Amino acid sequence: MASVPVEQGFELRGERTRLSTLVRDLWRSRELVIMLARKDFFVRYRRASLGIIWAIGLPLIQAIVYAIVLSQFVRFTTPISFPAFVFAGVLPWTFFSTAVALGTVSVIEGSALATKIYFPRAVLPLVTVFSGLYGLLIGTVVMVALAAVMGAQLGPALVLLVPATALLILLASGFALVLGALQVYFRDIKHVIGAIMLPWFWASGVFYPLTRLSDDFRRVIEINPAVGMISLFRASIGAAAPNWERGVWWSLGWVVLLFSVAAVLYRRWDRVCVDLL
Amino acid sequence: MTQLGRVRLDDAGKRYVKYDDVPLLLTRALRFRAGHKKTHLWAVRHVNLTVEPGETVGVIGRNGSGKSTMLRMLAGVTAPTEGVVSVQGRVAPLISVGVGFHPELTGRENVYVNATVLGMKRKEIDRRFDSILAFSEIENFIDTPVKFYSSGMFVRLGFAVAVASRPDVLLIDEVLAVGDVAFQSKCFDRMEEIRSQGTSVLVVSHNLNAVRLLCRRTLVLHSGEMKFFGETDQAISMYHELLAVPLAERSEPGISGAPVRIESFVMLGENGLPTNHVKFGEEVAFVLEAEFLDDVVRPAFSIVLAHERGQIVYSDDTHQPEFQRSYAAGERARFEAKIRVTLPTGSYKVRSTVRWKVGDEADRVAHYVSFFVSGRPLVKGLADLDAGFKVEGGTAAPMDADPPPSEPLESDAR
Numbered sequence: 077m078a079s080v081p082v083e084q085g086f087e088l089r090g091e092r093t094r095l096s097t098l099v100r101d102l103w104r105s106r107e108l109v110i111m112l113a114r115k116d117f118f119v120r121y122r123r124a125s126l127g128i129i130w131a132i133g134l135p136l137i138q139a140i141v142y143a144i145v146l147s148q149f150v151r152f153t154t155p156i157s158f159p160a161f162v163f164a165g166v167l168p169w170t171f172f173s174t175a176v177a178l179g180t181v182s183v184i185e186g187s188a189l190a191t192k193i194y195f196p197r198a199v200l201p202l203v204t205v206f207s208g209l210y211g212l213l214i215g216t217v218v219m220v221a222l223a224a225v226m227g228a229q230l231g232p233a234l235v236l237l238v239p240a241t242a243l244l245i246l247l248a249s250g251f252a253l254v255l256g257a258l259q260v261y262f263r264d265i266k267h268v269i270g271a272i273m274l275p276w277f278w279a280s281g282v283f284y285p286l287t288r289l290s291d292d293f294r295r296v297i298e299i300n301p302a303v304g305m306i307s308l309f310r311a312s313i314g315a316a317a318p319n320w321e322r323g324v325w326w327s328l329g330w331v332v333l334l335f336s337v338a339a340v341l342y343r344r345w346d347r348v349c350v351d352l353l
Numbered sequence: 354m355t356q357l358g359r360v361r362l363d364d365a366g367k368r369y370v371k372y373d374d375v376p377l378l379l380t381r382a383l384r385f386r387a388g389h390k391k392t393h394l395w396a397v398r399h400v401n402l403t404v405e406p407g408e409t410v411g412v413i414g415r416n417g418s419g420k421s422t423m424l425r426m427l428a429g430v431t432a433p434t435e436g437v438v439s440v441q442g443r444v445a446p447l448i449s450v451g452v453g454f455h456p457e458l459t460g461r462e463n464v465y466v467n468a469t470v471l472g473m474k475r476k477e478i479d480r481r482f483d484s485i486l487a488f489s490e491i492e493n494f495i496d497t498p499v500k501f502y503s504s505g506m507f508v509r510l511g512f513a514v515a516v517a518s519r520p521d522v523l524l525i526d527e528v529l530a531v532g533d534v535a536f537q538s539k540c541f542d543r544m545e546e547i548r549s550q551g552t553s554v555l556v557v558s559h560n561l562n563a564v565r566l567l568c569r570r571t572l573v574l575h576s577g578e579m580k581f582f583g584e585t586d587q588a589i590s591m592y593h594e595l596l597a598v599p600l601a602e603r604s605e606p607g608i609s610g611a612p613v614r615i616e617s618f619v620m621l622g623e624n625g626l627p628t629n630h631v632k633f634g635e636e637v638a639f640v641l642e643a644e645f646l647d648d649v650v651r652p653a654f655s656i657v658l659a660h661e662r663g664q665i666v667y668s669d670d671t672h673q674p675e676f677q678r679s680y681a682a683g684e685r686a687r688f689e690a691k692i693r694v695t696l697p698t699g700s701y702k703v704r705s706t707v708r709w710k711v712g713d714e715a716d717r718v719a720h721y722v723s724f725f726v727s728g729r730p731l732v733k734g735l736a737d738l739d740a741g742f743k744v745e746g747g748t749a750a751p752m753d754a755d756p757p758p759s760e761p762l763e764s765d766a767r
Contacts (some may be wrong), residue, residue, distance in 0.1 A: 085357075085441040085521070088432045111469045119457050193446055193470060194429035347432035350425065351369055 086194075091348045098342055102196045110200050113206035120207070125147035136168045139163035142283045146219040154285050156225035156315045164223070164310045165214045165282035168240070171208050172248050172302060173273055178204040179252025180259050180266045197346050198338075201252035205245060212241070223313040233312050240308035243327055247301055250334025257341040260349050281306060286317040296321040301330035358406030358521040358553040360427065365399040365436035367422050396422040400436075406521070408556040408628040409583060411542075411564035413592050414574035419558050420526075427524055427555060442521025443472050446613035447512065452649065454507070456500035460491055462497055464514055471518040481517045488543070489513040508534060516543050523547065526557045528666055541567070561589055563664060563699050578743045584655050586698055590630045593700065593725045611718055612647030616685075618720035620703065629724040631694050633737060641688040641720065643707045652709040654681070654688040661700035661723075666735050697735045698728035 121130065143159040146152070154161040179201040183190070186200040216237060224230055259265045280302040286294055297303055304327030307320035354493070365765070371392045388439060397419035404410045414420050428446040438461070454463045464485060468478045486492055489509040494502065501549060502510075520544045558564055559734075564585060571588035573581040581591045610735045621638045622628040631637055639656055654676075657668040673687070679687060688705070706719040728737055744767070 086429050087437065087439040088426070089437050091432045091434060093432075108469050111466060115455065115458065115462070115466055118462075119455060186732070189432060189470065191425075235464060264393065268610075278364070294706065323635070347429075350431050 086349065091344075092243060093346045094342055095339055095343055097100075098196065098198070098346060101199050105196050105199050107140075108119065108195060109202050109206060109237070110303060112199070112203040114257060114304070116203060116207035117210055117236070125134045132172055132211055132218055135215060135216065137167040140171070140193070143165070147195060150284075151256065152285055153287065156223060156228040156313065160219070160223040160226045160228060160313070161285070161315050163219055163284050164313060164315055165220055165306050166246050166248050166257065166279070168306055169277065169280060169302065171212045172305065173277070175205045175248035176251045176255065177266075177269065177273070179248070179253045180255040180269050182252065183256045183260055183349065187350075190239045191350050191353055194347075196348055197257075198253055202249060202257035203250045205252050208248075209245075212244070214238065216241070219309075223315070228313050228315065230313060233314055236308055236312040240305070240312055243305050243308055243331070247305055247327060247334075250331055253338040254334055254341065257338070257349070259344060260345075260352050270328070274300065279303075286320070286323075295322075299326050301327045303327070356406070358404075358551050359439075360402070360404040360428070360522055360553060360555070361437070361439040362400050362402040362423075363437040363439070364404075364415045365400045365426060365433045365438050367396050367419075367426060368398075368433065369396055387743040389490040395506045395577055396398060397415075397426075397574070398581045400572075402520075402579075402582060403571060404553045405556065406551040406553055407548055407569045408570070409556065410532070410566035411571035411588070412555060412574065413559070413571060413588065414559040415562065415565060415596060417485045417576070418574040420574055422557075422577075424524060424526060424557050424673065437744075440522055443518070444522045444524065445471050445518050446524040447515050447519035447526065453589075454511070454651055457498055459498055460495040460502070460510060464495075464510065466513070467514045471515065472518070473518050479740045485510075485517045505533065505536070506545045506675055510544075512540055516547060519547070519552075521552055523552055523554045523627070524557070525554065527559065528574045561592070565589060565698070588756060589729060590723045591750070592724045593629055593723070596723075611716065612645060612649050612682075613652065613709065613718055614644050614646060615707065615718055615720045616642045616644055617704075618642075618705050618722060621724050629722065631724065632727055633694055633696065633726065633728045633732075636691060636693050639690045639692070639703055639705065640724070641686075641707075643688070644705055645682060645684050645686065647682050647711075648680070649711070650711045651677045652686075652707055654686075655706045655708070656690045658692075659702050660735060661702065664684070664735060666696070666701070694726055696726045696728060697732040697734055697737060698723050698726055698730075699739045 125260055139162045143162045145157055150163075152158060180324040182200040182204045183197060190197065190200070191196075196309070220230065220234065220237075253266060255269060279297055279300050285302070286307075287317075296303070300323075304320075304323030305327070307316045311320055314322045329340060371394060400423065402410075412420055412423060412449070424446070425757060426433055427440065428444055429438075429440065430437070431444075454467060458466070461482075465475075465478055467657045469475075473481075475767075486495060491506055491510055491513075493504075494506065499507070499510075532641060537660040549607050554567070556564055556567055568585050570583055571581075571585040572579060573591050575595045580595065581588050618639070619627045620629060620631075621640060622631060623635050623637070628637075641654065653670055653672040655659070655668065655672075658666045665730065669690075678686070686707075690705075700723065702723045704719055704721040704722055706717050708715065708717040729739075
């Protein structure tokens with residue numbers, strides 16, 4: 077009984093890979109990405125006592141703490157109640173920063189698997205992005221519920237959650253792919269990223285409205301890809317600043333840039349990164 | 354379509370770049386002008402190999418000969434620096450079992466992960482799950498986390514999944530050294546089965562007997578070069594020649610202050626020259642030369658001829674009246690044992706010992722040589738007793754083709 081092979085095999089001539097081959101193989105590996113993402117997710121929460129509750133509990137607690145502490149000495153005027161506003165920023169940021177941090181080291185950590193069998197290396201950073209999706213989806217429901225409970229007017233803008241999630245995934249994937257590749261070559265990238273994370277957080281409007289910034293300052297801040305991404309989430313519950321679309325254009329530009337860089341890197345490197353692991 | 358399972362290496366070579374320092378972003382940026390200190394190393398070069406579907410090919414060589422690099426290229430894990438590596442069909446490497454196994458997950462969950470990594474789709478795994486379970490004999494434990502598994506269970510499960518993935522090419526390294534004999538013969542049987550369905554198997558191993566049993570053709574690697582590719586017996590003998598270890602490394606640690614020092618121990622072929630490859634029927638001499646540093650009365654010389662796997666074929670001793678001699682300090686001894694080689698094909702080791710007794714203390718020093726015998730075809734076991742065959746009745750029917758292939762009589766020969 078001859079079984080139909082999943083792949084027809086390979087022919088390697090030299091160390092580079094064609095982009096079309098990369099994309100094709102990656103598409104063929106989609107089941108692997110989902111399987112590994114689920115495995116990652118379950119392993120992460122299997123041992124924790126409260127399990128999956130931690131996935132959204134933590135961002136929720138963070139949001140509440142920020143809201144309480146900050147409102148002690150600053151009065152922010154926000155379109156909706158402050159805690160809900162903050163949570164709409166903390167949720168995507170947590171997903172994003174976790175995906176980037178884990179994605180950076182994903183290839184190195186996956187070396188046990190990667191050195192023994194071939195699969196497109198891009199799978200590893202993508203798995204870290206996708207394993208956070210469960211938490212993100214549940215958290216989004218909580219965010220909407222929280223906003224409603226705290227008196228926000230929800231309407232058709234909720235549809236914006238779709239592009240919001242898509243942009244978030246694209247951005248996180250772009251960064252994870254590029255940084256994951258670079259980390260193999262430059263072993264201190266993860267420290268650089270670790271150091272950047274906190275200032276990045278401050279510059280992303282997670283816990284303050286963009287309207288509080290001077291116009292010039294705000295235009296500079298919007299270059300930060302996280303700003304546009306967070307604005308989309310806020311806009312879905314009616315909490316975004318006027319002209320929030322500007323930030324989104326910048327975010328899209330970043331996505332294009334990141335994926336282009338990733339394509340260049342992975343073409344060179346997909347079949348030989350093992351040599352450095 | 355029938356080419357699935359075909360493996361081809363065409364002048365394949367792999368060069369590694371080794372950096373002297375750990376690359377860091379900062380130092381790279383600063384040192385950009387200064388250039389990087391790096392060295393190039395060809396792990397493997399100019400390898401030409403073709404494996405047809407259904408064939409089993411062995412790859413042997415010392416540590417550092419490039420075997421693991423070749424394995425990596427065949428798995429598609431690394432790309433060749435020059436030449437072509439072409440594999441048609443799905444590859445399942447058994448390099449270090451349980452690829453992707455996570456200790457916190459149960460056996461069942463790990464099977465799904467492992468199988469997906471090997472390229473199976475979810476439906477396929479569902480369909481074949483029961484046979485994986487049956488082969489690995491883990492029924493009761495399939496739902497416990499694998500961190501509780503013994504190493505034997507690991508191997509069984511890993512192998513079961515790899516074979517269930519119906520690969521077109523199976524890559525095996527030392528991993529089969531783990532697991533008990535019953536399981537190993539189960540593995541051999543299953544490999545026979547998939548082989549007859551067209552899967553090609555590559556065995557990279559130090560276990561020469563396993564290679565001889567499984568592989569018709571074998572590749573010999575040495576320092577990254579392909580030294581030989583052809584009939585397994587010849588490959589093994591080439592391997593032994595390359596493996597010739599300098600004398601100093603072959604002696605067993607002597608006791609300090611021993612009154613005897615072994616100067617040399619060699620095997621001489623029929624032409625009187627040292628060799629380590631002989632044919633059935635040749636007469637060889639094992640010659641030991643020793644120098645006595647002290648007076649020793651009636652030392653005994655012995656030889657032990659053992660199969661590579663350890664079974665002793667023959668041992669004998671000079672502790673008999675006609676061989677007794679005494680030596681004074683400074684005198685030399687020469688011990689010779691002449692043997693007619695009546696052994697089947699295989700690797701053997703001969704150990705020679707000098708034993709003495711001074712007062713109440715007895716002690717010994719020893720030395721060994723290893724060699725390979727090209728025996729008569731079809732003969733297996735510990736000794737070739739060269740039975741005289743007679744077949745009568747019917748009519749003579751001479752054939753010019755190869756003799757019918759014999760079944761591996763592993764169980765009979767044990």
